[in-house]
Amino acid sequence: MKLQRRSLPTVFALAIVVLSIGCKKESFEIRDVDPGKAGVVRSLGPESQDARRVAELMVRSLLADPTIAASDYPPTIAMLPMENNSRFPFNKDIFTTLLEAELNKAANGRLRFVARDILDDVEAERQGKREGDLDYDPTRRTRALAGVDYFLKGRVDGQSWASSKGQAEYAVYAFRLIDAESSIVLWQDVMDVKKEGKDDVIYR
Amino acid sequence: MLLLLAACATQPGPSLPPGFEMVEPPEPLAPRFEKMRTEGVRNWVLNLQELAVDALYLGDRDLATMALDEAIVQIEVIYGDSEQARLARSAFYKENSKIFKGDPYERSMTYFLRGVLYMQDREWDNARACFRSAAFMDAFAEDEQHKADWALFDYLIGVCEVRLGDASSADDAFKRAAGTYSRFAESYEALSAPLGIGGKSRLAGFAELPDFTRQDNLLVLTLQGYAPRKVGVGRFGEYIGIEPGGGVAGPPKVRVGSRQPELVRTVDSVYYQAVTRGGRELDRILGRQAQFKGTAEDAGEVSTHLGVWAMGAGLEGHNKDVVAAGALLTLLGIASYGVASTVQPEADTRYWGNLPDALGMYRTAYPAGEIPVEIVFPGGGAVKKETALIQTLHLEENELCVVLAIEYPGPFACLPPGAAVTAAEPAAEPLPTATY
Incomplete structure (x- = not known):
């Protein structure tokens, strides 16, 4: 087909449109994503979907355990800080906060957590009530702060490898329920994650 | 278009x-x-x-x-096969168009500094994670002999293990650190002495690293001298060369309370780490691009010269065919030059400009109280003048106070929150400016 001179501007405009579409970048400013799924921005370290999966697994496993399921009364538990034994510095509170909240929600009163992180505030409140500075219901008075039946303690252990073929990271997330009187481990479960990645040659 | x-x-x-x-x-x-x-x-x-x-x-x-x-x-x-990475690999874009992540030594130092801040906050497990990553970043070095050979990182992992109460893991870490340190002292001397930037004698090379115990309540980490500089070497600057930013004349001294001043142990050198990383995979790509550019430039030069000469000879001899051939050769030469000019094989020479060179450490156990601590940098190296840092610190029994003392442009100290009884004199020097 012979190209008419007057159709040249149309062809040129079409080329611009095609090129514009072709070079459209997959960029975004901010968007909401599902924290339970791996996003576009990935890391070989702990990610949100790992925290969610760990919490889900531990909630199901712990609530099904006879220590909780067959208990005659709602046991009290203190969540201890998680220990990070991997090569990734991360906010450990994400794991413990998520797990504690999910446990509280799913347990529906079958267990209770003590808030040891605000001990100073509780002490000050008790003192204010007892000294008459603050009003309170005397029938709700307790002799002392609540002791715990169990400690819930988590840790993550990691192992890293690197070679010309890429990087690999293996992480084992473990939580234990420990008897606060005897130190006997009454329940334990783990979840492991292995991730591999390879940076472009320009970064190797 | x-x-x-x-x-x-x-x-x-x-x-x-x-x-x-x-x-x-x-x-x-x-x-x-x-x-x-x-x-x-x-x-x-x-x-x-x-x-x-x-x-x-x-x-x-x-x-x-x-x-x-x-x-x-x-x-x-992880930048897999991203658009950015593809462009940076292309012959028509400079390597420095890529997103900067730094060389292994720069990545290691990022983790190191974060780890020290975690130590100061007594988050020993996250501090340990940082030092592990700092060591792991060096595992990307191409030179097998110098992979993961920072002695200080392993030593600090050991310190964190001691604080976390894991004696067995602490021993393992201290053994690794001791092994690396013994090799570092010799290698560093051989490497740096010809450049006049240090050397075993100047660094007061102790035979061994000191033991660290749970009773130690003061750890001073010192950073001395200037960062190494990256420069382009090769015909088109297609390879990265490392130049010393400036060495150190000797280790700092620390005086705690009424004790006599003691020498800090220089354990690592950023310059040493920068020069022992080995070649990169990318160097081969840039090398091929440089070779292509060089060949195209040479061909262009020869072709243009021949063409001009042929045109001259053709005009002199009134031979149109020779003139035409000369013109064609000249055009080919210019085209070859044009192609060569679009190829950009220059290596990425961006570098972390306000890093130090020498990393040192000093530890001690001292009775609890408000204790004056003086850290003296001797000067005479990259930083000419002797400089001193005096601070009164709260030292507690069985609680470790980690001080990060930096020579340039200060000296200045980074202290744990609440550790300072008296603030150090504010540094008078202006902020450093990086050049790259």
Whole structure:
């Protein structure tokens, strides 16, 4: 087909449109994503979907355990800080906060957590009530702060490898329920994650 | 149309890293923020690294922490076969068009500084994680002999293990550190003596690293001298060369309370780490690009010269065919030059400009109380003058106080929150400016 001179501007405009579409970048400013799924921005370290999966697994496993399921009364538990034994510095509170909240929600009163992180505030409140500075219901008075039946303690252990073929990271997330009187481990479960990645040659 | 094509390859626009839009920078750091915004994501890591040191210098631990955290997030991003990476690999784009993550030694130092801040906050497990990553970053070095050979990182892992109560893991870490340290002292002397930037005798090379016990309540980490510089070497600057930023004349001294001054042990050198990383895979690609550019330039030169000569000879002899052949050769030569000029094999020579060179450590157990601590940098190396830092610290029994003392441009010290009884004299020197 012979190209008419007057159709040249149309062809040129079409080329611009095609090129514009072709070079459209997959960029975004901010968007909401599902924290339970791996996003576009990935890391070989702990990610949100790992925290969610760990919490889900531990909630199901712990609530099904006879220590909780067959208990005659709602046991009290203190969540201890998680220990990070991997090569990734991360906010450990994400794991413990998520797990504690999910446990509280799913347990529906079958267990209770003590808030040891605000001990100073509780002490000050008790003192204010007892000294008459603050009003309170005397029938709700307790002799002392609540002791715990169990400690819930988590840790993550990691192992890293690197070679010309890429990087690999293996992480084992473990939580234990420990008897606060005897130190006997009454329940334990783990979840492991292995991730591999390879940076472009320009970064190797 | 060409403009449109060029626009396709442009970098993302100016922006600050996530969270930094909300930060009101201290006045001296406003230019650094503006630079970080202007240079955008391509230089985020580099600007965050330099911002962290500047913030420490100004005593802004929170900002330094934020900068290091974000730098680590960016360093850990895996750029697989991304568009950015593809462009940086292309013969028609300079390597420095890529997003900067730094060389292994720069990534290691990012984790090291963050680890020290975690130590000061007594988050021993996250500090240990940082030192492990600092050591792991060096595992990307191509030179097998020098992979993961920072003695200080293993030593600090051991310190964290002691604080976490794991004696067995602490022993393992101290053994690794001792092995690396014994090799470092010899290698560093051989490497640096010809350059006059250090050497075993000048660094007061102790035979062994000191034991660290749970009773130790003061750990001083010193950073001395200037960062190494990256320069382009080769015909087109296609390889990275490392030049010493300036050495040190000797180790610092620490005087605690009424004791006599004691020498700090120089354990690692950033320059040493930079030069022992080995070649990169990318060097081979850039080398081929440089070879192509060189061949095209040479061919262009020969062809143009021959063409001009042939045209001259043809005109003199009134031979149109020779003139035409000469013209064709000249055109080919110019075209070859044109092709050569589009190939850009220059290596990326951006570098972390306000890093130190020598890393030292000193530990001791001292009775609890408000104790004056003096740290003296001897001068005579890259930093000419002797400088001293005097501070009264709260030392507690069985609680470790970690002090990070930096010679340049101060001296200045980064202390754990609440550790200082008296503040150090504010540093009079201006903030350093990086050149790359």
